[in-house]
Amino acid sequence: MLDDMLGRSVSPVFVGRAPELATLTEAFEEARKGDATAVLLGGEAGVGKTRLVQRFADQSRQVGARVLFGGCVELSTEGLAYAPFTAALRQLVREQGTAQIAALLPEGAGRDLARLLPEFGEPSGDGETETGRARLFEQFLTLLERLADSRPTILIIEDIHWADRSSRDLIAFLSRNLRAPQVLIVMTYRSDDLHRQHPLRPVLAELGRVNGVLRLDLPRLSRDEVAQQMAGILGSTPDYAKVEKVYERSEGIPLFVEAMLDGGEDCSFPESMTDLILGSVERLPEETQRVLRIAAAGGIRVGHSLLAAVSSLSDLELEAALRPAIAGNVLQIADNRAYVFRHALIREAVHDELLPGEHQRLHARFAEEISLDRKLVPPGRAAVELAHHWYGARNDKAALVAAWEAAQKSFRAFAYTEAIPLLERVLMLWDRVSGAEELIDADHTAVLERASEAARAGGDVDRGVKFIKAALSELDENRDPGRVAKLMVRWASFKISKGKMGVVEDLRDALRLVPAPGQERADVVTPLSQDLMLRGEVAEGTQLIEEGLRLAGELGDRCLEGDLLLNLALGHSIDGDYEATLATNMRALELGKLENSGRLITRAIGNNIDALTDMGRWEEALALADEGWRAAKKYGRLRASGLFILNNKAEVLEAIGRWDEAIEILDVAASYGPVLRTRHHMLRTRADIALARGEFDLVEGILSELGVLKERPEDYLQDITNSTRLHIGWHLLKGEPDSALAVAERYMGRPSQSSKAMLGWRLLALLRTVCDAADAVEPDRARAVREHAVAVAAGLQAKGPVAEAYRLSYSGDFDAAAAAWERINRPHNQAKALMRAASVAARSGDREGAGGRLRTALPLARALRATPLIEEIETLSRRVGAGSPQETTSELLTPRELEVLRLVALGRSNRDIAAELFISVKTVSVHVSNILSKLGVTSRGEAAAAAHRRSLLDA
Incomplete structure (x- = not known):
């Protein structure tokens, strides 16, 4: 047995x-x-x-x-x-x-x-x-x-x-x-x-x-190790000459050492590695070699029953034939009555020895037996095994049918990337097989459409575009308008993934092809209305959404209704109507729960995090982000909506000054390999922190990747506005107000600016800073930008505390802005507003007032490690004679740093601290470095001593 x-x-x-x-x-x-x-x-x-x-x-x-x-x-x-x-x-x-x-x-x-x-x-x-x-x-x-x-x-x-x-x-x-x-x-x-x-x-x-x-x-293996291997195999110590010969010819590859020793006392070594590997096979009985050739055609692992059927041997005959191969360690027994070659090289060498006709016949035999009884192979493998063997047998008709079936199986297993080569094989064999369309009940274009669908689901954009172009070349929009429209929508999604322009034109063409009410039109209305909203074309987008909602009602499609409501909420957000945004997103969320649609649920949550952040409700936003992340895990949407939600959370943390946490979140999100558009959102969030901390090289690298430094064209107003803001900030960080002003001029020269209140006021507040900095070198140009800004501001509403705080900064009421930022826990914005207010006070001769504001601003900036702002505050402090503001050491350390310091003083390692505080070792290292710097010490022991000496940990 x-x-x-x-x-x-x-x-x-x-x-x-x-x-x-x-x-x-x-x-x-x-x-x-x-x-x-x-x-x-x-x-x-x-x-x-x-x-x-x-x-x-x-x-x-x-x-x-x-x-x-x-x-x-x-x-x-x-x-x-x-x-x-x-x-x-x-x-x-x-x-x-x-x-x-x-x-x-x-x-x-x-x-x-x-x-x-x-x-x-x-x-x-x-x-x-x-x-x-x-x-x-x-x-x-x-x-x-x-x-x-x-x-x-x-x-x-x-x-x-x-x-x-x-x-x-x-x-x-x-x-x-x-x-x-x-x-x-x-x-x-x-x-x-x-x-x-x-x-x-x-x-x-x-x-x-x-x-x-x-x-x-x-x-x-080294020479000595080869000698040890030989001694283990031979059962005695080999002589020096034999070791030298084996080592020289095997070059220290253990498999070749074994093969040489299998050759007998003379340790002969054939001219090629293949001959060496085949040596152990050729010494086996002829019937054993014949069965091994059959097994090699079946793959590296072949079941007993399948091998018996293909070889036409009984169980006893097969066991008798294989016994010498197993005794010679050419073949091994695996679980579930299967055989595997001891090494893939042995199987490859045997397979390569098959004659062309023998190769085809054996693959045909495997395909025939599997066709008769699919249980001869492990569950789920029959379709792809048949595709492999019929193709190896050069049976084009059977190979085409099997490849099509295997591709559909791959779809059901979410193995989209494996479906693509199978579908490409169908396309390759198509002209060789008469009646291919009837055999698989699909025309050639349908195969291309299916391939483009697989490419889209698998993220293979370039191949997807190739399939779509080929399919469109076979279709006539007059005869098949619906199919053409569907492909154009898919093509548009590929363009979005690649950050390409012209998406709205493609979607409008698709909509033109499906004028009649129905599912085909609804499938175009939904992505087109979303694209229009993101471009800031709210009126046209809203009109389309209203049409789409009527279609969704007629079709009874609640998921479609939910998608359209989420698009409508985008319009409310752009208009600054955050209450309507939250309410509309909640309607979509309820529909998502009714339909158990993870896509609707996670998208609605992500959008509401953004709305709550714009409303200054950061605690609710963070709690909702955690809920959204759990939902993304539950519905298997981590790399889609989940990473978008993580970036939302990082944006909240960035806004409230918890920058190290935000960076850690972004690092986690990046590890999931986000799609390009999500990655760009994440990079912009990271760039905001890097700008605030003066990390020149990091900022430059991010802006280069985003294409900001070359002003890469973008379609969506949010992306355009944020990229412009980062570009201006980059020039200000480098001390180039004239270059920053030039970026502002180009933005203001656009036919339209962002109408989203928070984004608009945020950029206008920055433009004021640019113009103030550029007044000394380019007064006329600065004045023109100010005038244009006034016109833009006239069209913006200041709904919500965040937009209002930015409006106050833009209008120059910096003390009121600082108070507004403090109320909604935005320490960096608060410190900047205090710095600007101090500058105004200093110019008016109020040195005491300037000093008081600076003394409040400096610990905020230091806690954030906002180096450029710290330097501005310290420079102005010296100019107004306010001196360096004095604060206690405990005020310099953040609550998290005090927690870390407490554990450092107890002698804990970074790894122990990370485990106790539920943070990464890398983050602990950053905290420890900050503590040493702020305490003015150079070692953990000195930090612990300083903590006890200054009673920092008495609380």
Whole structure:
């Protein structure tokens, strides 16, 4: 029986990997504390990566760890999505059962895992396909974290150089976002396979920049280590000459050492590596070699029943044929009655020896047997296996049908990137197959449309545009106006993702093609009305929304109604009517809850965070941001609405002066790989803090990426206004008021400016600062900008405390502005207003009044580390003779810094402090540096002494 077929151990001695094993062990210990996430183990083919991770796994199990294995196979690149994760999940189900695994996830979330394993029931019905993949990623992340609650968990993924795109994306997602302790992912890859264009290269580069991800390269064995390996295999000490010969010819690759010793006492070494690897195969009986060739055509892993069917052997005959291969360690027994080649190089070498006709016949046999009984392959793999084998068999008709079916399966598993090459294969075979349209019940254009849909959901913009252009070239807008309009809407979404111009023109063309009321028109009205609102064209956008709401009512489509209400709320926000904004967003939120639409719920929450911030209700905004983040996780929308919400939260924190927290939030958001538009929003928030702190290089880098320094054209008024504000701030930071004035002139020369009250007043307040600074060098130009600003201000309303505070700053009532900023907890704005008020008082001869304002402003600026403002305040203090304002040390330290100082005084390490305060080690390091600077000391011990001496921690 199979259980009796145990292969010999090629090398019973574990040789030469003590440092690497120690590194993996150390990484595991760090992971148990939450300081490590993943290890990337690279090495040449045959260098011993598998042996090392197996030894590490055995060692980890002995200390109570749960070890999950998942391997990538060459077939993954042809559409077998999530292969390693499916394998690991299948292992968990075998060990614990489906119900126990599903119980670890939020209610109903197990249905998402059904897209990987049918044991979890029917997949969730999901009309929002673009969010399904993100939700699947979240569920796998949650599963690992919940598993680690009870036991340290290690996930080992081998051969990620063969990983499919979806698996690579999930690997990157998990590596960036695992935060829970006791989880470690170990991944192996062939470093010698990574050519310049290999898709794994950018993933490795990205992960190399992620905290907690370790790169480990496995070197070849030294001469002494080869001697140890030989002694372990031979059972005796080899003579020097034999060691020299083996070492020289194998070059320290353990697999080749084993192959040479398999050749007998003479340690012969063929001319090519392939011949060397095949040596152990060619010494096997002919029937065994024949079955191995069949197995090689099936892949690196083949089930017993499938191999028996394809080889036309009985169970006993197959076992007899394979026994020598297993005894010779060419083949190994895997779980579920399957066989795997001991090393992928062996399988590759055997497969490459197949003659062309033999290659086609074997693939045809595999396809025929799987077609007859799909249970011969693991659940969920039949479609992609058939696509692979029929294509290898050069059966164009069957290959086309199988590729189409596999592509649809990939869609249901959210494996959009794997669907694309399958659909491209359908397109490639189309002209070779007569009646292709009838075979798959779809025309050629429909395949292109489906491919563009996959590209959109998978974020592959460039390929998506290619498919759309091809589809549009096949359609006539007079015969198929609806299909053309739908493609144009999709094309517009691609343009938005790439930050391209001209979206509104495309959407207007699409609307022209669908004049009749109905679903097709509603599908264009919704994105067009949103685009118009973002451009500031509120009247036209509102008119379209009213039409859309009528259509939604006729269609009974509450999700469509919710989307349109959210667009309407954008218009209210631009008009500065925040109460109407909140109320309209709440109506959309209720519809989202009724329809269980994560998209509507999270979008409504994100928009209300923005509205509450503009109303100065920052505490409510922060609480809502946390609620929104939880909702984004629940509905699998972290990388969509979730990151937008995180940026909203960072904006609130930036506004109220909690800048370090804001930076930490932005760093977390960036780790999720946001889409370009969201990333730009995040960069603008980060640039505001960098400007306020005088971080020249960081500001310049951000503005270069945004295209601000080259004044890249933008469509949306909010983006234009914020980019202009940052550009002006950059020139002021560098002491270039004339250049700042030039940017202001170009903005004012636009046909329209932002009508959103908060944005408008904020920019106008900055323009006053620019004009005041430029009066001495360019009085006429400054006067012209002031006059234009007056005209713009006349069209703005000051609704809400934030807009009113900016209006007061613009009008020059700086004391009132400072009081307004204090009421809504905006310390940086308050300090700036006090500084401006002090300047006015100083010019009028009121030195005492100026000094009083400066003494209030300085601790605010210092607490924020707003270096440029601190320097302005100190300079003016010296000029008016107010001296350096005296405040106690405790006033210099923020509440968070006092908490950190208290723990420093207790002798805690940065890691201990981070754990106790629920912040990152990096943030603790920043706080400690600030404390040392403010106390004027150079060490933690001196800081602790100063704290006790000055009674800073008595409270």
